[in-house]
Amino acid sequence: MTPFESFASKAVPLPIDNVDTDVITPIGRVLEGAEALVRYAFESLRFAPDGSLRRDCPFNDPAYAGARILIGGENFGCGSSRETAVWALAGMGFSAVIAPSFGGIFFSNCFKNGVLPIVLAAEDVAAVARHAAGGSEILVDLGRQRVSAGALERSFEVPALRKEALLDGLDDLGLILKRQEALAAFETRDRLERPWVYLSPA
Amino acid sequence: MAASLFDKLWEGHVVDHLGDGMDLIRIDRHLIHDLSGPASLKMLSERGLSPRAPELTFATPDHRVSTEPGRTGGGSPANDKALAVLRRYCDRYGIQLFDLNDAEQGIVHVVGPELGLTLPGLSLVCGDSHTCTHGAFGALAWGIGNTEVTQVLAAQALIVERPGSMRVSFEGELGPSVSAKDLILHLIGREGAAGGARHAVEFAGEAVTGLSMEERMALCNLAVEFGASFGLIAPDETAFAFLEGRRFAPKGELWEAALQSWRRLPSDPDARFDAEIRIDASTVAPQVTWGVSPEDVVAIDGRVPDPAAAEGEKQAEARRHALDYMGLEPGAPIEGTPIQHAFIGSCANARFGDLAAAAEVVRGRKVADGVRAWVVPGSQAVKRAAEAAGLDQVFRAAGFSWREPGCSMCLAANGETVPSGERAVSTSNRNFVGRQGPGARTHLASPVTAAASAIAGRLTDPRRLGAGG
Ligand code: SF4
Numbered sequence: 185m186t187p188f189e190s191f192a193s194k195a196v197p198l199p200i201d202n203v204d205t206d207v208i209t210p211i212g213r214v215l216e217g218a219e220a221l222v223r224y225a226f227e228s229l230r231f232a233p234d235g236s237l238r239r240d241c242p243f244n245d246p247a248y249a250g251a252r253i254l255i256g257g258e259n260f261g262c263g264s265s266r267e268t269a270v271w272a273l274a275g276m277g278f279s280a281v282i283a284p285s286f287g288g289i290f291f292s293n294c295f296k297n298g299v300l301p302i303v304l305a306a307e308d309v310a311a312v313a314r315h316a317a318g319g320s321e322i323l324v325d326l327g328r329q330r331v332s333a334g335a336l337e338r339s340f341e342v343p344a345l346r347k348e349a350l351l352d353g354l355d356d357l358g359l360i361l362k363r364q365e366a367l368a369a370f371e372t373r374d375r376l377e378r379p380w381v382y383l384s385p386a
Numbered sequence: 387m388a389a390s391l392f393d394k395l396w397e398g399h400v401v402d403h404l405g406d407g408m409d410l411i412r413i414d415r416h417l418i419h420d421l422s423g424p425a426s427l428k429m430l431s432e433r434g435l436s437p438r439a440p441e442l443t444f445a446t447p448d449h450r451v452s453t454e455p456g457r458t459g460g461g462s463p464a465n466d467k468a469l470a471v472l473r474r475y476c477d478r479y480g481i482q483l484f485d486l487n488d489a490e491q492g493i494v495h496v497v498g499p500e501l502g503l504t505l506p507g508l509s510l511v512c513g514d515s516h517t518c519t520h521g522a523f524g525a526l527a528w529g530i531g532n533t534e535v536t537q538v539l540a541a542q543a544l545i546v547e548r549p550g551s552m553r554v555s556f557e558g559e560l561g562p563s564v565s566a567k568d569l570i571l572h573l574i575g576r577e578g579a580a581g582g583a584r585h586a587v588e589f590a591g592e593a594v595t596g597l598s599m600e601e602r603m604a605l606c607n608l609a610v611e612f613g614a615s616f617g618l619i620a621p622d623e624t625a626f627a628f629l630e631g632r633r634f635a636p637k638g639e640l641w642e643a644a645l646q647s648w649r650r651l652p653s654d655p656d657a658r659f660d661a662e663i664r665i666d667a668s669t670v671a672p673q674v675t676w677g678v679s680p681e682d683v684v685a686i687d688g689r690v691p692d693p694a695a696a697e698g699e700k701q702a703e704a705r706r707h708a709l710d711y712m713g714l715e716p717g718a719p720i721e722g723t724p725i726q727h728a729f730i731g732s733c734a735n736a737r738f739g740d741l742a743a744a745a746e747v748v749r750g751r752k753v754a755d756g757v758r759a760w761v762v763p764g765s766q767a768v769k770r771a772a773e774a775a776g777l778d779q780v781f782r783a784a785g786f787s788w789r790e791p792g793c794s795m796c797l798a799a800n801g802e803t804v805p806s807g808e809r810a811v812s813t814s815n816r817n818f819v820g821r822q823g824p825g826a827r828t829h830l831a832s833p834v835t836a837a838a839s840a841i842a843g844r845l846t847d848p849r850r851l852g853a854g855g
Contacts, residue, residue: 215450356545
């Protein structure tokens with residue numbers, strides 16, 4: 185993963201609640217592979233039934249070309265655990281998603297792929313979206329944990345561990361593997377207390 | 387200090403506190419399938435790693451397999467290839483695989499409990515969002531992404547953020563033809579698809595303790611559609627009786643020791659929750675969805691909502707979009723909407739009890755002309771038990787096709803789809819846009835509602851056909 189750096193960019197507003205990961209990456213496209221995932225991300229929103237691009241979809245609006253931020257609605261990324269949803273967003277060039285709330289597994293998947301999910305209050309998300317409409321830039325500063333949209337500046341929460349992993353461009357595996365000793369100690373204790381958990385002898 | 391079931395489960399698995407509510411959690415069981423499994427196994431091998439505890443990981447193909455009687459694979463070259471990859475890595479790493487025609491193959495969330503791989507007090511993960519199903523046994527169970535699957539394989543632990551806690555109590559008795567599926571759909575409709583977000587939800591109350599394990603699994607299955615991080619039910623004698631003697635459940639002295647430990651798991655009487663919801667279960671009618679999120683749900687005797695009556699423009703627009711996709715008229719009664727497909731299957735509702743309840747509705751009746759009706763048992767074990775009870779004959783005689791176990795039309799990853807613009811009643815858990823195929827229109831419902839609807843050829847109140855409780 186490339187280390188996450190602060191950036192300013194256009195942001196695509198997608199003010200729809202409960203955008204699920206089946207909508208982000210429909211199963212048929214998931215099965216077609218990495219390229220189709222990205223090309224057909226948000227297929228039912230971006231494409232008309234005849235396969236043409238929908239003019240009224242913000243993803244297709246040239247005003248947002250090059251945007252690295254997506255502004256979603258409540259419960260963005262709910263549904264299936266498919267990590268392809270985050271892979272598709274990253275493939276489309278998004279590095280951050282701002283929404284009032286996220287689907288839990290999607291939220292966690294974001295951090296594993298260098299995409300920063302930012303939770304802001306619904307009215308702040310709406311204000312950021314208003315600023316972004318038409319192509320004005322939004323600033324995302326992970327180091328200072330701040331989002332700026334014109335005069336509006338809001339801080340967001342992110343656990344230190346996840347922040348560092350993003351800034352260093354690492355996933356958790358290194359951190360977990362570093363704690364194998366603690367894990368072994370846990371298991372030695374636990375094996376005495378709950379021997380039925382361990383399906384083979386030590 | 388008083389602790390909840392969730393507190394006990396969580397604290398029993400913390401290896402290390404990492405700050406800001408992030409904990410390193412030890413993983414006791416890991417289930418793998420043919421959709422998220424192959425890529426994650428490949429990632430593991432590409433990183434030069436191998437599984438730390440392969441004896442705790444179990445695999446079965448379900449998502450991509452054909453459910454056609456006489457099947458030989460996934461129904462497409464890509465699916466067959468995924469299956470081959472799954473087989474190769476399971477073989478290489480010594481992971482037990484319940485393969486396509488193994489006596490134990492089936493949907494992971496049906497198979498885990500059947501085999502006693504799911505037990506109270508365990509932490510259990512799978513690269514699938516409906517892993518919350520296993521919480522019905524009082525297990526700390528949740529769905530994870532591909533990267534996390536690789537991490538669990540490599541390290542048998544995950545870094546997880548501790549969620550808040552919520553208790554949802556269903557008091558009172560269920561009405562006739564009302565099932566756990568109706569309870570959870572009702573809850574999601576009332577509180578929204580994000581109502582349980584960032585919370586571990588414990589389901590309690592007499593309507594829940596009175597449920598069979600199969601019904602409890604249906605309830606917990608849709609916890610993720612409620613946005614919850616976990617769906618839990620306190621383990622009790624019903625759970626223990628279900629598990630005793632199962633293949634991977636402890637035996638003899640170990641069983642007794644486990645029982646002692648499991649009896650300490652239920653929430654202490656004065657345990658505190660960050661949020662509490664109480665629902666009178668006796669007021670809940672059979673439910674059916676009308677839109678494209680599980681929160682778009684009404685009682686079967688209710689009406690399709692009107693965008694004009696929405697709270698605010700955003701909700702009005704969402705309703706217009708849903709009604710347009712679903713081809714429904716605002717204000718129309720939902721009952722009577724003609725359907726072309728009926729799907730009884732999925733990890734929500736394809737266990738023996740689900741099929742038995744549906745069969746009672748179907749017995750001696752015929753599927754309406756123009757309806758394609760399928761029963762897809764959740765596992766080989768369910769299929770065997772159903773056949774031993776003659777349920778397959780009941781369904782066949784009525785005009786249903788009786789298929790092999792798998793996810794099938796729940797996910798439509800194997801060519802088993804609802805055609806664009808056509809309408810299905812489905813016992814699965816997701817009515818998302820395109821979930822059952824591009825343009826497919828899905829109405830989620832319980833097995834008895836789906837069965838009654840298949841017979842009538844339209845969405846039908848199962849109480850009309852005298853469907854049992
Ligand atoms: S039956 Fe449906 S919801 Fe369940 S695991 Fe399979 S695809 Fe997922």
